[in-house]
Amino acid sequence: MDVEIRVQESPLDPLAEQAQVYAAGPQVGGVVSFVGLMRDINQGDRVRAMTLEHYPGMTEKALGAIVVEAGRRWQLDSVRIVHRVGEIRPQDPIVLVAVASAHRGEAFRACEFIIDYLKTRAPFWKREDMSDGQSRWVEARDSDDVAAASWADGSESPTTARGDARPGEKQ
Amino acid sequence: MDVEIRVQESPLDPLAEQAQVYAAGPQVGGVVSFVGLMRDINQGDRVRAMTLEHYPGMTEKALGAIVVEAGRRWQLDSVRIVHRVGEIRPQDPIVLVAVASAHRGEAFRACEFIIDYLKTRAPFWKREDMSDGQSRWVEARDSDDVAAASWADGSESPTTARGDARPGEKQ
Amino acid sequence: MIRLLYFASLRERLGRGDETLDRTPATVGRLRAELAGRGVPWSDVFAADQRVLAAVNQTMAGDDHTLADGDEVGFFPPVTGG
Amino acid sequence: MIRLLYFASLRERLGRGDETLDRTPATVGRLRAELAGRGVPWSDVFAADQRVLAAVNQTMAGDDHTLADGDEVGFFPPVTGG
Numbered sequence: 348m349d350v351e352i353r354v355q356e357s358p359l360d361p362l363a364e365q366a367q368v369y370a371a372g373p374q375v376g377g378v379v380s381f382v383g384l385m386r387d388i389n390q391g392d393r394v395r396a397m398t399l400e401h402y403p404g405m406t407e408k409a410l411g412a413i414v415v416e417a418g419r420r421w422q423l424d425s426v427r428i429v430h431r432v433g434e435i436r437p438q439d440p441i442v443l444v445a446v447a448s449a450h451r452g453e454a455f456r457a458c459e460f461i462i463d464y465l466k467t468r469a470p471f472w473k474r475e476d477m478s479d480g481q482s483r484w485v486e487a488r489d490s491d492d493v494a495a496a497s498w499a500d501g502s503e504s505p506t507t508a509r510g511d512a513r514p515g516e517k518q
Numbered sequence: 519m520d521v522e523i524r525v526q527e528s529p530l531d532p533l534a535e536q537a538q539v540y541a542a543g544p545q546v547g548g549v550v551s552f553v554g555l556m557r558d559i560n561q562g563d564r565v566r567a568m569t570l571e572h573y574p575g576m577t578e579k580a581l582g583a584i585v586v587e588a589g590r591r592w593q594l595d596s597v598r599i600v601h602r603v604g605e606i607r608p609q610d611p612i613v614l615v616a617v618a619s620a621h622r623g624e625a626f627r628a629c630e631f632i633i634d635y636l637k638t639r640a641p642f643w644k645r646e647d648m649s650d651g652q653s654r655w656v657e658a659r660d661s662d663d664v665a666a667a668s669w670a671d672g673s674e675s676p677t678t679a680r681g682d683a684r685p686g687e688k689q
Numbered sequence: 690m691i692r693l694l695y696f697a698s699l700r701e702r703l704g705r706g707d708e709t710l711d712r713t714p715a716t717v718g719r720l721r722a723e724l725a726g727r728g729v730p731w732s733d734v735f736a737a738d739q740r741v742l743a744a745v746n747q748t749m750a751g752d753d754h755t756l757a758d759g760d761e762v763g764f765f766p767p768v769t770g771g
Numbered sequence: 772m773i774r775l776l777y778f779a780s781l782r783e784r785l786g787r788g789d790e791t792l793d794r795t796p797a798t799v800g801r802l803r804a805e806l807a808g809r810g811v812p813w814s815d816v817f818a819a820d821q822r823v824l825a826a827v828n829q830t831m832a833g834d835d836h837t838l839a840d841g842d843e844v845g846f847f848p849p850v851t852g853g
Binding site: 361362363365366369373374375376377378379380381382383384386387388437438440449451452454455458459462494504505 | 532533534536537540541544545546547548549550551552553554555557558559608609611620622623625626629630633665675676
Binding site for chain 1: 776778779780822826829830831845847848849850851852853
């Protein structure tokens with residue numbers, strides 16, 4: 348399994364990153380990717396910019412552990428995670444997770460597992476700069492804990508309800 | 519909901535297509551995409567090229583109905599389906615499904631639903647040209663029927679086991 | 690009168706991609722039986738144990754679907770796109 | 772001796788990003804109690820009802836995790852990446 352994990356201050360190009368995954372080889376049948384983009388509204392307030400802080404060293408270790416766990420559960424050819432840090436603007440890509448597998452179901456499951464775990468276990472924090480000049484730290488969301496907990500130890504599919512859609516709630 | 523559905527003989531650029539989806543607007547929080555690529559081996563034989571035939575008119579109608587059904591089940595901002603027809607070569611992209619939503623769980627569910635349904639309900643057929651000069655029509659796979667059937671009428675999550683991974687089976 | 694279309698392996702096995710029938714059988718099932726009665730290769734292609742799908746006016750249709758004058762009926766094997 | 776790191780809102784509320792303790796408390800829980808005993812703002816940040824996560828040598832650790840000389844302990848709020 349090819350694995351590439353990167354945390355970077357420079358802009359994230361999700362398309363160039365995916366191109367690398369498509370090129371993983373002629374055995375790759377399907378690639379599933381998730382791209383998280385910055386929105387310009389959170390909890391009803393207009394957000395002008397966002398600053399992403401992380402815990403250097405631990406971030407790479409935590410992401411590496413998530414990928415190892417995904418590789419234990421599913422048969423994967425290639426996994427790529429790239430996460431932006433520093434100041435970003437609305438519509439900028441924040442994170443890319445791309446998974447290649449011979450089996451599309453496994454690629455879907457692994458990609459969602461990785462982003463669910465990243466959102467609850469990887470040490471990143473977002474601070475929002477509002478259009479009124481104030482700034483605030485983004486609060487963790489209970490729905491992310493519920494999503495991550497749906498992946499019971501070692502299971503290949505979510506084992507509990509994920510409660511995906513709450514109107515007005517982000518991503 | 520923005521919807522774009524295309525069947526084309528010209529090469530499919532999954533990255534350019536996704537760029538259109540990212541641009542759907544500042545409310546888009548996450549984009550999930552599936553790209554199916556041609557592999558160079560099927561059932562143990564080397565495949566030199568593949569020809570994709572379809573039923574013009576019905577294809578667009580079937581894909582449109584699948585997207586309408588996805589839009590009924592999940593809250594989506596944008597859906598794009600592009601499918602290649604004509605002669606293709608190993609590693610060429612065959613299909614792109616990209617779904618943008620404010621909620622990542624809904625984007626994952628809708629994207630997988632669309633590709634599962636496309637594989638059992640959209641009138642495309644693949645003929646493989648083997649490296650030994652023979653050619654043959656690809657057989658439909660039971661696992662695709664199982665995957666499509668896992669989306670019970672109107673449900674927002676798979677309701678039956680999907681039996682994803684069979685070693686050696688494609689995508 | 691109805692228009693018939695054949696796709697993929699069916700088209701190759703039958704040696705034609707389309708035809709026009711000047712009558713209109715009552716249902717898709719009756720139409721299948723009529724085509725199967727033409728002898729080889731039709732009897733093989735439309736044999737009861739063969740999985741041949743039908744679409745009427747570009748929407749999947751079962752054997753009990755009623756046909757009307759002017760309908761377009763497509764026959765094809767299980768799909769393999771994506 | 773252990774090294775302490777504070778991130779995000781914790782760093783801002785405590786007014787510092789790191790420090791070195793010349794002793795080594797027995798566990799993460801003991802370390803938390805010691806920090807909470809420093810008075811405001813430490814007592815607020817490390818109050819029992821606050822969700823403050825800990826990592827020892829860059830891996831998440833619970834309160835009963837035993838500390839060793841030279842460990843790096845990071846404290847931070849629930850994560851919000853992705």
